[in-house]
Amino acid sequence: MLKYQQIAADIEQEIVDKDLQQGDKLPVLDAFMAQFDVSKSTITKALDLLEKKGIVYQVRGSGIFVRRHKRRGYISLLSNQGFKKELDGFQITSEVLALDIRRPTAEAARNLAVNPEESVYYVKRVRYINGQTLCIEESYYNKSVVSYLNNEIVSESIFNYISDALGLNIGFSDLYFNVGKINKKEAELLRLPDASPGLFMEQIFHLTNGQPFDFSKITYNYEQSQFFIQANNYFL
Amino acid sequence: MLKYQQIAADIEQEIVDKDLQQGDKLPVLDAFMAQFDVSKSTITKALDLLEKKGIVYQVRGSGIFVRRHKRRGYISLLSNQGFKKELDGFQITSEVLALDIRRPTAEAARNLAVNPEESVYYVKRVRYINGQTLCIEESYYNKSVVSYLNNEIVSESIFNYISDALGLNIGFSDLYFNVGKINKKEAELLRLPDASPGLFMEQIFHLTNGQPFDFSKITYNYEQSQFFIQANNYFL
């Protein structure tokens, strides 16, 4: 792990350990320089990382402060790690409805930037949280990136598999969503009345080199869906 | 405007002018250094800014590439400028239903970090896009930041007023949302059937010094609401 990453992790851990709240002041730059025995620019880089992650904000002439933590139970749309096994203490489980290799839809081929003739992995899952249905998820994986998948990998975290087993780095994702009424099939899987409200999301994940490898369409149970985003103002 | 901001703006403009697409390669760092006659770290800073904004991504050993533009008609949740007058060519207008000074709700007081006894500005608006209802918006403004508001300011952009007239800098915002069914009142204002799907959003805007100044609750017309987010993977 690089110096600035380690320092960022240490500072973040300290915020948790000391249970610092929104607006609480952290030590000044010079203090961090002394504490970690690195140059000013390395500290600055660590703090910029924490700022991007929404952990702190910096005010020139004043100091470095803790930013608001998200409310409990909300899904952060910027963490970009797919689903984890847990969310604020709630267990997340998943049931695999389909796992096969097939021709992508035109839409999937476009978003994965693959030839429509070239077959891809297709996975359909239902996820549960706290005993309730959370969402239905249909994912297409670029086979030239994710060359092998099985039931075990899919029911665990695919993202961990890609990072750890394949040694690939997930870089960024684009996310589109809108709201509508779910259809009969979706209603059945989500155990909701037909035409209930639903959140429809499309997400395209890319490696750090820009290659898209995962195109997912997710339909959320509106009763279980609470989301969180932190935005920064990067105006020019 | 600072050097690195100007350079970022220039590069962004060039991407637009040359109509560069996802994956297209930009000149290398050394070329930018020569073009703008600045040091490497200034170019890096400009590119990091463009990366945060989701305009480009950088790959070590390979180059700097254009990132996907959002699809047309989607509202970007990270731009953080409130509503503009226009979205992808569609006119956005707004009708002011209420504008007064009152005691904040407990919720508003908490989110604005003001004393519940201390009165705040309250604004209720309906926004329209392309002749359709877009959303209902109830906003609370901290009076110690936004000391004066009138009908004209409110029906134009409050954010421009805060930036330009008051000389304040908007720093970051926290955004929460969930999906549900709209009630009778909301249905009427949005010109939708009762119990239609709706997206319910809460957003808290902060100045660069961390002070919250705007707490807004927005109910979106599900037929007009398409959203876009770009996420980056800042893992430690």
Next chain:
DNA sequence: TTATTTAATTGTTACGGTACAATATAAAAT
């Protein structure tokens, strides 16, 4: 041709330094 190794390209980390701008604090003036 295909695979492997080597070299060149290209962005990233980390250092050091100087000057500066925004804020906060202390001192002085009203």
Next chain:
DNA sequence: ATTTTATATTGTACCGTAACAATTAAATAA
């Protein structure tokens, strides 16, 4: 007391340098 002015604090911009790591391209070997 209140406002104004000076001073100290604190993060930001920009420069330059060196070494490094990931990728790509070229050269070599199988």
